[in-house]
Amino acid sequence: MTEENPLKLTLEHYQRSLLVLESSSSSQLSEVHALDILMVRDRLQEIIDSHSQLPPDLLLEITKFDRRLKKRGELIAKLINLVEWRNLLKPDPEAWWWWFPTRWEKFDWLWNALSITAITISLSLIVDTSTRLLSAKPDTFSTLAVVGQSVMTLLAGGGALTKAGREALEKILIALSIPPRFWQEISCGLAWLLMLSLLGLNAGLPRIAVMMNQDGMEDIEAGRIETAAANFQRAIALKPDYAQAHLNLGMIYEELRDFERAIVQYEIASNIKPTNEAERQAVLQAYSNLSRRKILDQNYSVAASVILSGLDLIETEPNAASDPQPTYELLKNLGWTRLEQGRLEQAETILQDALKLEPQSGEAHCLLAETFAAQGNEAAAIASSRQCMAYADSLNPNEDALLGQAQERLQEISR
Structure with a gap:
């Protein structure tokens, strides 16, 4: 037998196998037929590799046969589980005939692209959520949330993008008896499920902020000032435009006599555009508190500007007349x-x-008494001082000093 005989015999076998593959319907073919032609192609490649040079006519013939085989690649992938056979036989990656994609696998590039897109979005969501959760003093909830979403993203990202991750995922899918043609779709689905979960968590942060703010209010009632401040800070971290939390934190700082930080929080709250009645009330209260601090700092021009901005906001609200308290506070200031x-x-x-809005307001009566006194209208000053004495509250720091002045004025009259 000459040296060329093995090559010619293998080519003949290759041709016969191709004819069977091309002339038979898929129902007539078996896994044996598909496996036979792939192994024949393996033997042919071994012979080609063992020859330093082959005649051009044989090379052309092999090329034509290979084209015919490639046309039936999808059928072969349908007849046999190429992944299992690749794991068993460990073919050379250059042996293209062992890597035919199924109809589903032709779109693997699309599923991979979608997986990468979902994971990229997930990573950006993790950065945003983690920054917001940890920007304030971390607690158990925020720490677990950050760790949990990071682990999920690493698992999904590893399964979609890394070799080790894909191999681990393949083992799980094989154990679940899921056909390989669906593996990329499943990996993509997991990545998108993760992304949607993170979107849901991110969208739910404002609702968590509301709960944190409520916890802070309960802490204030229980006298836990530092804990309340921490809860308000967490609420702000989760919802930066949360006017109520900024206002509450400012009031905490003011109670702690940290007036500079209180002013900062009032300024932030007053610059938030309210979207509901609760936010409107908080913003107006922030205007009132901020203007009061500016008056106490003797920065009267800024105080007036703040007050007028607050009154402008009230004028734009159709239901402002139903609650006169914010208007009264700003007019009094x-x-x-x-x-x-x-x-x-x-x-x-x-x-x-x-x-006219709050007839029994002690502070307004006290201020009006001082105004009349400055005008030299003693009778009106005495009348307003009596109203001040009747309605003012000495427990209110702002009213206490005015109350003392009214008492002195009335005592002078009685002498």
Whole structure:
């Protein structure tokens, strides 16, 4: 037998196998037929590799046969589980005939691209969520949430992108008897499921912020000031535009006499555009508190600007008249500001308008008494001082000093 005989015999076997593959329907073919032609192609490749040079006519014939085999690649992939046979025989990656894709596998590039997209989005969500959860003092919930979502992303990312991850995922899928043609789709589905879960968590952060703010309010009632501040900080981290939490944190700082940080929180809250009634009330309260701090700091022009901005907000609200308290607070502070600026007529008018909204307001009566006294209207000052004594609360730091002035004025009259 000559040296070329093994090659010619193998080519003949290759040709016969191709004819069977091309002439038979898929129902007539078996796994044996598909495996036979692949192993014949293996033997042919061994002979080709053992020859330093082959005649051009034989090379052309082999090329034609290979084209015919490639046309039936999808059928072969359908007849046999190529993944299992590759794991068993360990063919050379260059042996393309062992790597025919199924109809489903032709779209593996699309599933991989979608997986990468989902994982990329998931990573950005983790960065955003983790930053917000950990920007305040971490607690058990925030730590577990960050760790949990990071582990899930690593698992999904490893399964979709790394060789070790894919191999681990394949073992699981094989154990579950899931056909290989669906593996890429499953990997993609897991990546998107993770992404949607993280989107849900991210979207739910504002609701968690509301719970944190409520916890902070309960802490205040129980006297746990530091814990309350931590809860308000967490609420702000989860929902940066949360006016109520900024306001509450500012009030905590003010109670701790950290006035600079209190002002910062009031300024942030007052610059938030409210989307509901609760937020509107918080923003207006922030305007009131901020203007009061500016008055106490003798920064009267800024105080007036803050108050007028708050009144503008009230004018844009159709239901503002149903709750006169915010308007009263701002008018009272504006009257106070004008009094300190020496604009006494304006102060009198504004304070009278405030008292129309809250006739039993001790602070407004006290301020009006000081305004009348500055105008030299003793009779009106005495009358307002009596109202101040009747309604003012000495437990209120702002009213206590004014109450003392009213008492002195009335005592002088009685002498």
